[in-house]
Amino acid sequence: MPASPPPLPPVRLPSDAVLARDALAAPLLTRAVRLARWAGPATRVGAGGELVDAQLAEAASVLGLPDDEDGEADASEAWRVAVDTGLVTVRDPEAGAEADEEGTVEPGGMLPLVTGGAPRDVLGLWLDGLETVCADAATPFFDDPEALTGLVGEDGEIDFEALDWDPEAEAEFLDGVLANLYLLTVAEGGSGDAPVPLPALAASMVVPPDDMGEPSDAVLEQVSEVMMRLDDQFRLLEPMGVVEYRPVDEALLGEDAQEPDAGAAGAPDVDDEDVARYGLVRLTPLGLYGIRSRLLESGVDAPAVGDLAERDAAALLTAVAAFPQDAARAETELWLARRAPLAAARELLAGAKGADAAGPLRRLHCQQALALVGADAEPAVREVLDDPELGGLARVWLVERGAPSVPAPPEEMVFWLTVDTIAAQLAADGDLSELTDLIEGLTGRHSGFFEQAWRVDHPATAEVLEAVGRLHRDRRLAKDARKAAFKARSRA
Template sequence: MSAERPSLPPVRLHTEAELARDALAAPLLARAVRLARWAGPGTRVGAGGELVDAQLPEAAAHLGLADDEDGAAYASEAWRLAVDTGLVDVEDPHEEDGAADDDAEGTVTAGENLTLLTGGSPQDVLAIWLDGLDAVHADATAPAFDDFADLVNEDGSVDFDALDWDPEEEAAFLDGVLGNLYVLTLSDAGPGDGPVPLPALAASVVVPEDMGEPTDEVLEQVSEAMMRLDDQFRVLEPIGIVEYRPVDESLLVEEAEEASPPADDEDVTRYGMVRLTPLGLYGIRERMLEAGVDAPAVGDLADKGADVLLDGLAPYPEDAARAEIGLWLGRREADGAVAAAAELLGAARGADRGAPLRRLHCQQALALAGPAAEPAVREVLDDAELGGLARVWLAERGAADVPAPPESMIFWLAIDTIAAQLDAEGDMGELQELVEGLSGQHSGFFDEAWRVEHPATGEVLEAMGRLHRDRKTAKDARKAAFKARSRAKS
């Protein structure tokens, strides 16, 4: 019964202020900022904006990495990020005077974004960090410099046509992995805040969903993907989107420089573990949104009308729905609980396919609105679509003077409730209990249910016939479904 919905669950993001603090604390960006503040007119850079080799030891020392054997490489990496994110501006000497000398050096000045990082808003900081993420993502999907050794032409250029590397394919592979990690992090069946084993993540993009036992060829592809990802996550970790425990290097020696997927009795943590950080959830979502992916976040609906809220909650799990409703109600505190409840009830009306689920979400929202919503709820006691919902709400709060519902309203509410649960695609065991409970409360339930003037009556009764464990009752439900559909056609 469900309509098409976003395939991704909603993410609960940290506040922009918290995310901006995380971005500024990311090791790579922090180093880039330090180098941007250190740089000046005397900083020597090549025509491409890179620090010249002679300048790297001083840059590494400024970062406190003078004694680190990789200090120069870290300094070079941080400088490139400073250039890519506009923390420094490099004036190309070729543009200035038409020089043809490839050894000509550029001039360095502070970039506008350097000031924004300290004096701008959290949004400014995150925009700069996202530019940095794009740059690091490109680095992570670029071929290793070792791959160029045999591809250098006599003039020093690289023959990329001879290099077996497709930049679009590489980017798509990494984006697919990050997308799977995003979904696993948000999924009820996923690790939540825990790390994901690298073999499982590699398998998620290599092993076909319908494959039972992976073949040796597929396992080899998983191994190759693991080592590819090991390199890429090492590059991505310093920008702050993941926490990564690399593949144990001893495994590479044991298994000829390529770690095979672990056996059942092996310590899976030795094969790499990765976790998306809160900043990573934000960054991956922003990249997906830019690519046109529907990636909802809790809070997206808080400033929308009640109709958009109730329809938009369809793909939300219960805890996320409660959080979204709480934010929506919080935005309407000035108008009062009665006005908010009236808006919700008005949006819950309708005979379209989405209406039962809207009414279910309306019940959830009214539960959070509290007893102050009672006047608005009592206003709809005589409403054919909302009267049953209103009585349930009042009864749950022990309200006095709740009028007994007419029998027609009882059956209509039963059909509407099951229709909503079918559309919500929740736990089938709970739905089965609901079906058996509702049909068991009323003798001759199916003798009356097929007459209910509800657009989902036939579908609901058919579903009850599938779900009910008593064979006779299930048969009665199917007969009632046939009568309801025959009646609808007449």
């Protein structure tokens, strides 16, 4: 079976109330609501629910849009959102009516939610509108609609094969773009503050980042083509409040325009303004919420800070081990906010126990969480001073806080804590030089460390000693560590 993809970092989202406010302020949803309130018994629609041509100009006028094709196109898009979200309800012609007879509309059942719905109701309405916009963004634009005349079959359906257009493939492409944009956003801390250069996003759809060396001319051409597709799509998505988008500078679109370097966003000799001319896109908080919702529906694990607030301590400590530092702290603070300090400390300590492979990291994050609890945790910490797994952690915590009367640990506990601490840092996969410094510092505190360490009754003893043998800069001590690792393996 293929390996499971690594979990996405957690996203930090505003409250539902703030997101709902942003949803109602999205220009496209605002226009859809205005059209729904404007529509009445005299409003006529075609067989597909679209406004008839005679009423598009009036709809554009109601919305304050220009009296031209662009204004009517924007009005038509807003009307589609109104229909698809249930802000208006389309009534087809009566049975037996003439083929060219038009349908009518009436206010939809979702319209009252705009002013009277809970934040979740408003967000559900917005998500329905997002589906419509994504479907439109995945549909090619034709400058000359008459060119489609010969491609429509007797059943009224367009021959997509003749168009060389695969609707499912286009939808999957857009989903991939939005998923990559989401990943690039949450990887930077989860709040979406930094925009993503369009060439970098386009390159992520052409070549996996790990395989990208010096891009060939063929790769650059592909990146350029994808950029143009994305430019059209983000122009459609922006009015729904999904993204903030700075389009590609039209001066770069001439015949002699230089193709963008797929790695230009990170090149030190490229000015930020030069990168921006190729387009910048940023997921808004509302966009993060929307794309996360789509990812969750497709079965992707896309956590958000706060998801663990009602889970037990073991689940919290296990999950935050994979989080960036800031997100781990924010998640832990939300978890602590729902509990009394002393009870939380006891639950954290109980959740940190265990001889499984994840145990060392749980204890590391338990220690960090106890630091957030503060002095109120001291009674709970003193209760575990004699615990073989937690006693060393408890002493370290008490000493760091300057607590009085901290008993000296037995030698066995000191060695166990040393192995546990190194095992946690190995699992954390942090900076290699910092890990080496930690290893040398911890093992150097005890003369003859490796003569005793292989006897430590810890499930990671052999693994830790092997790592020390690889990383220790003193060749003699590294050899001693490897010998000790062999003894530990034999003992096991």
